Amino acid sequence: MCGIHLIWGKGANKESIDVLLAAGRHRGPDQEASLSPWPGLWVGVNRLKIKHPGPEADQPFWSPDGNYFLIWNGEIYNFQSLGKQLQMMGVTLLTKSDTEVLMHWLRIFGNKGLETIEGMYSLILVNLIEKSILVARDKNGEKPLYFSQDPDRLIISSDARGIHKIKKTTIDPDQFGYYFYLRTPLPGKTLFKGVREWKANRNSWIHQHSTFRWDTIATKINKEPNPSISTFREELQIAVDRQFQADVPVGIQLSGGADSALLYALWYQQSGIKLQAYTIQTEEKYRKKYSDGIAAARFLSQMPADHQLLEVNQQSFLSNWEDYLQSIDVPVGDSAGFLTWMIGKEAKKTVKVLVSGAGADELWGGYRRHQAFDFYLKNKKVLLSLRQVLQKLPLGREGQKFFSSIRSDSRRTFLNFEALRPVPHELAEDFERLFQAKEISYTDALDFDRQNYLVQDILRIQDSALMAHGIEGRAPYLDERMIKLQKSVGDPEVLKGKPWIKSCLRDLDLAWIADRKKTGFGLPLAEWFREDGPFSQRAFQSIKAFEKTQGQDFPKEMRDLARNPESGVKNHFLILYNLFLLADWLKLQES
Structure with missing residues (x-):
């Protein structure tokens, strides 16, 4: 994991790239560099060392002839097989890093080489001969990338706030309505005017003063027309084996639900190696309804791990709230973001990679x-x-x-x-x-x-909340092999209620997890708002102040609720949390 940054055109200088580097420093605290390969272009990178942590794999990573270099953020899971193909072509590899393999692969095959890359990434390859750059983001949108383009300048960064600071843009009130109803800005937009999201599965070769010509990355679907549950388990086992591997300690976010439990069960059954596991636990009076901690403890009596239960209550929430808001560049109205951030805060003491069950619900019909x-x-x-x-x-x-x-x-x-x-x-x-x-x-x-939802909500949360603590998040259910398998399923019934995931759990003597009612991952918001305690008092105060200063920009339903937030406690507690989050986040941007 890393942060990558580029300024091309007017105002490209060391001071500007340093602004982007400072905004992205949490993403890559292990190594930092910047350079200007030709007048008018500056690039920078913050590196988090996961694969080949030695300095030989530091970025920018140069080709031996000095004609190309790569900066990027992510992991390539099939880099070893790609590396073997490169060696058969006569390429000498000097490290055991996916960075070197990726640089050579793109140098030789260009953007067409993206079709055979299996992993998560946002990247910039610089061609010094043609004075051009290749910019790409992975198919699933696991790694963020933002940009701003006008006739005189192109800015690209892993963190939207750095671009905002350089451009001195204002907040875009047109996004308030999308956020109110759907938790995030409109796909492709941010809350900063003129700062846009580089969409998932997009790549482009860019020459100076040229406009983007978007290309998408082709996906070859599994040739097996109707894969079986045995194929599903085999492919998931492969995904687990390669995504649980790193040159640094790996842990897992364990909810006590089906998705993360199956991942860890497959790992432990195959390897016999205990990992660090982290689970959120609510206050005792809510545990009958929010029982993740109880379920995770029962699961780990069958599949041992070094387990930590992290209790979250109204006091711990408020004491960490501002630090959490400071870490967000694009707010997402989902309290799972705060909980993931809390897990990352504790996990960074021990691990640098955290695996989650993200993507299982979206692909296999779990909501x-x-x-x-x-x-x-x-x-x-x-x-x-x-x-x-x-x-x-x-x-x-x-x-x-x-x-x-x-x-x-x-x-x-x-x-x-x-x-x-x-x-x-x-x-x-x-x-x-x-x-x-x-x-x-x-x-x-x-x-x-x-x-849409997976990219804008789930994956954005996983990346921003964990990278705030210098931790890489991984999602084996989104492995390229799993995506291809899901797309080749012919029977829609297989995609309803995650039957294959539950069947695999039953085969592993974990039927009780398969049958456990899905509760979702979030704070006990309904209960907290009803209690009229410190949480609801702080939230209502922020929401009402927000309405007074910017209510003229709200859609009618948003303004009505913001004027009288107490009226939404019974049925609209999720929206109230989102308004609270947006109100306090915007206040920080103005300070």
Whole structure:
């Protein structure tokens, strides 16, 4: 893991690249460098040493002839096989690092070489002969990358705040509505005006004063038309074996749920090696509902690990809140971000890599919204005809959300299921182009989740919360082999409720985890807001102050709730947390 930075054009100088390096220093505390390969271009890198931690693999990493160098952020999981191919071509490798392999692979094959790379990355390859750069971000969007381009200058960085500081941009209030309904800015945007997200699976060769010509990275699908559960387990075992490996200590975020439990069980059964494991535990009075700590302890009686339970309460939350906000460059309205940050704070004492179950729900249909959408598709006509009547019944929070969300347009319906509240028409239109068809199937919905929610929420949280502490996050369910296998599944029933994951757990004598009710990963927000304790008092104060200063830029529903946050305690506690987060984060940007 690293931070990478580039300024090309007006204002490219040592002072400017130092601003970007300072913003990204938490991403790579082990090594830092900057240089100007030709007038008008400066690049910089912050390195976190995971593979080949010696200085021989420091960045920028130069080709032997001095014509190319690479700066990048990520891990290449098939670098050993690529390295063997390079050696057969006559390339001499001087290190055991994926950095050297990646540099040579791209030097020889250019952006077409990205098709055979299996890993997570954002990268910049500099060609000094042609005075051009190759910029790319991995297929899943596991590693962040941001940019700003105008006629005189291109700025690229792993951290949006550095670009914001150089450009002296303002906050973009047009993003408040997207954040309110969908937890994040519009895909491709940030909360800083003029600072954009380099989208996942995009690459471009850029020459001076040229505009981007986006290319996507082709994925070859598994030739097996209908893979079996045995194939799934074999491929997941391979993903575990290669993603649990590093030249530094590795640990796991263990929720006590199916996804992380299966990963660790496969690792421990194969290797017999105990790893560090970290689990969040709530206050004792909430543990019947939020039982991750209890479940994780039971699991580890079968699959031993060096386990740490990290208790989070209102006092520990408030004492760490400002430090957490300081670490965020693009806020995500999801309390899992704070919990992941707390795990990283403790884990950095012992490990430099943390594995998680991220991606399993999006690929294999693990969320309640997937069940709801499947039910909607099977009963669409009846549900639409009865919606007005059923919506008036006392159905509870989830029932009301379901019936207020359904529309005749299946795209709009799934977007509403993913959102915290039904999305207004003018905002929802911006998401329609992300769907592959006007009427979408269940598998289309999973693809949308993987390309949108997974990238904008889950992976952004994992990267920013862990990199704040200099820890690399990994997600074996998003291994290239697993993505190809999931795309080759012909039977949609396999993609509903994670049946293969649960079956593998049963085979490992972990049926009780497979049958455990999914609770989600987050703070006990409903309980904290109801208590009228220090958490809710601080949150309400921040939200109301936010509305007074910037409420004129809010959508109507957002402003109504911000004016009277107490009214949302019962049904809108998730949105209240998000408003609290946004309000306090914006206050820090202004200070």
